[in-house]
Amino acid sequence: MDKRAVDVAIIGAGTAGMVAYQRVRKVTDKVVLIEGAQYGTTCARVGCMPSKLLIAAADNAHQMRLGDLFGVSAGGMNIDGRRVMERVRSERDRFVASVIRSVEKFPEEHRLKGNARFIGSHRLAVGGDLEVQAERIIIATGSRPSVPGFLKSAKDRLVVNDDIFEWQDLPDSVAVFGPGVIGLELGQALSRLGVRVRMFGVGGAVGPIQDDTIREYALQTFREAFPLDPDSEVKKVERVDAGVAISFVDGSAGEKTETFDYLLAATGRRSNVDGLDIQNADIELDDGGLPLFDPHTLRCGQSHIFIAGDANNSLPLLHEAADEGRIAGDNAASYPEVRVGLRRTPLAVVFTDPQIATVGLTIKQVEERCRGCFAVGEVSFEDQGRSRVIGKNRGLLRVYGEQGSGIFLGAEMFGPAAEHMAHLLAWSVQQRLTVSEILEMPFYHPVIEEGLRTALKDLNRKLNIGPVPEEGCTDCGPGV
Numbered sequence: 001m002d003k004r005a006v007d008v009a010i011i012g013a014g015t016a017g018m019v020a021y022q023r024v025r026k027v028t029d030k031v032v033l034i035e036g037a038q039y040g041t042t043c044a045r046v047g048c049m050p051s052k053l054l055i056a057a058a059d060n061a062h063q064m065r066l067g068d069l070f071g072v073s074a075g076g077m078n079i080d081g082r083r084v085m086e087r088v089r090s091e092r093d094r095f096v097a098s099v100i101r102s103v104e105k106f107p108e109e110h111r112l113k114g115n116a117r118f119i120g121s122h123r124l125a126v127g128g129d130l131e132v133q134a135e136r137i138i139i140a141t142g143s144r145p146s147v148p149g150f151l152k153s154a155k156d157r158l159v160v161n162d163d164i165f166e167w168q169d170l171p172d173s174v175a176v177f178g179p180g181v182i183g184l185e186l187g188q189a190l191s192r193l194g195v196r197v198r199m200f201g202v203g204g205a206v207g208p209i210q211d212d213t214i215r216e217y218a219l220q221t222f223r224e225a226f227p228l229d230p231d232s233e234v235k236k237v238e239r240v241d242a243g244v245a246i247s248f249v250d251g252s253a254g255e256k257t258e259t260f261d262y263l264l265a266a267t268g269r270r271s272n273v274d275g276l277d278i279q280n281a282d283i284e285l286d287d288g289g290l291p292l293f294d295p296h297t298l299r300c301g302q303s304h305i306f307i308a309g310d311a312n313n314s315l316p317l318l319h320e321a322a323d324e325g326r327i328a329g330d331n332a333a334s335y336p337e338v339r340v341g342l343r344r345t346p347l348a349v350v351f352t353d354p355q356i357a358t359v360g361l362t363i364k365q366v367e368e369r370c371r372g373c374f375a376v377g378e379v380s381f382e383d384q385g386r387s388r389v390i391g392k393n394r395g396l397l398r399v400y401g402e403q404g405s406g407i408f409l410g411a412e413m414f415g416p417a418a419e420h421m422a423h424l425l426a427w428s429v430q431q432r433l434t435v436s437e438i439l440e441m442p443f444y445h446p447v448i449e450e451g452l453r454t455a456l457k458d459l460n461r462k463l464n465i466g467p468v469p470e471e472g473c474t475d476c477g478p479g480v
């Protein structure tokens, strides 16, 4: 077996691994980035980018259907599934190619191909014929779809997100298991592209929504387009000639069997740490076999091993993977000096329509931390000026503030332009602004952000801080 000694070995050339590599590289040339499968990252290949491409097609179809509302029609609508999927794949391929070009700029001697696994706390076997001895190691192995055993009865009709983006055409029908972020995004997009969709969940969750008022509102909205039972009772999944037959309890209608072309399992993701022979790394593991680590330094216990990105199963989002790669990379480079890295305000967006966004503290965290000393402001977008103008007047925003200090703590939203409003709100939380200070900022007219201002005014009124709000609307139109 060939042997190689380095200062830092990074396992996994995804987003976290590539960022970590660039940070380590500033300090040492004795670094390797090990990739077991393909370059290109989960985000570009099967994650953020292709999912948003499919959603973009669906949004266009939806917008055309809305034409009637404005008295505008482009004639008969036609969804060409082959062309939809062609664009998804070709744009996806451009994103992947661009990532690959970046990796290929890393010196060849720094890039190792092969699956890595621990054979000692400082030793990795890579593929079948190389041993890497590393002073420090960064685990950045990402995650993969996790599929419960009973769904496997769907056999060749069982698909995960990775498979969808390889489809040459759109199917007629899909049963989606898991109304989480991925299930909602892909399920709603398929439904809007004319695919018959039914969604099954367990436990009642709808995406990442924690605020019951918003969850209920979102659930009702999704249900207007396709059946969604977030706490379903599925009796049987069976591969039949026509596809996959699913027997389930359909509320008061009782047991029912429906057949679909495919079953999409969007039932969560699991860390790829299980392929690493992690027991040989001599670090403490939790009950699920994942390394215990400090989220501020990414260090596993007191060891020379760091873990970043989806692999640590903590914040499975692209910008968090990049941040964690930076922190782990800096610390592996400066080890044994290990420093706390910048962790930003929590921010997550789901690209459904309306979009879902969560910012800062969740309502449950606010309840725990403030023990009654908080208030909630709210706005509905149903009558919000700009939202009505563009025919997107659906949704709810709830904002949370601390009594006494007036500090803005967090927000949850299901509504128009949530991806943009969430940024304003996350920046405000990170700046530790009070609700009054946010209200001192300029707001143009007519914009969706005026709805945000209404929610913040409602919050300030309940916090009893700031000038007494004037009665009636101070802006030009109603419902801003």
Ligand SMILES: Cc1cc2nc3c(=O)[nH]c(=O)nc-3n(C[C@H](O)[C@H](O)[C@H](O)COP(=O)(O)OP(=O)(O)OC[C@H]3O[C@@H](n4cnc5c(N)ncnc54)[C@H](O)[C@@H]3O)c2cc1C
Pocket: 011, 012, 013, 014, 015, 016, 017, 034, 035, 036, 037, 038, 039, 041, 042, 043, 046, 047, 048, 049, 051, 114, 115, 116, 117, 140, 141, 142, 143, 161, 182, 272, 275, 276, 308, 309, 310, 311, 315, 316, 317, 318, 319, 321
């Ligand atoms: C459908 C979908 C949609 C998403 N949408 C969004 C979104 O809109 N916004 C957002 O912020 N996030 C989104 N995400 C999440 C985001 O894609 C991930 O959080 C992010 O890509 C994780 O990056 P990573 O570096 O941790 O892992 P990856 O990019 O998966 O990299 C891990 C790498 O490690 C390699 N590897 C694994 N084991 C080994 C081994 N033993 N040896 C060598 N190499 C190994 C893998 O082959 C892989 O290349 C989405 C994810 C999915 C699936």
